[in-house]
Amino acid sequence: MPIMLFSVLHSVTFVKRLHEGTGVVSLGVMNLVLAVTTRQQQLLMAVANAEILLMVTAIVGVFSGTFSLFVPFLYYRILCMRYKSQRNPYSRTAFWGIRYSAESACNHPSCPEAVRGIVRKAISYVERMAPPTG
Secondary structure (H helix, E strand, O other), X not given: OHHHHHHHHHHHHHHHHHHHHHOOOOHHHHHHXXXXXXXXXXXXXHHHHHHHHHHXXXXXXXXXXXXXXXXXXXXXXXXXXXXXXXXXXXXXXXXXXXXXXXXXXXOOOOOOHHHXXXXXHHHHHHHHHOXXXX
């Protein structure tokens, strides 16, 4: 999914430049370009959330036997680079959003104490694994 969404964003940018360069205006194409451009922030947040869920999928895949043990370690490095990126704040924002949602859910009075402890330990572990941002 992240690769497809990045492809859509780059294709739209290319089509937009092509239309501006040639002067040919197609109403249908420009409407598509406008729709993608206005939703660019949402698309990039969807990519960031998908990248985080891919890490969870990689870890589950190791335990189920579908992925090699090497995959989560490799993907961790990729996720760290995305997190530290100065040009792309969406991964940090997605991690913050997931943390906020998890803390809100475990602070609810109906949340069992055991689940609350597991969630807090998981948040603490992920915070320790997070790379320092410069």
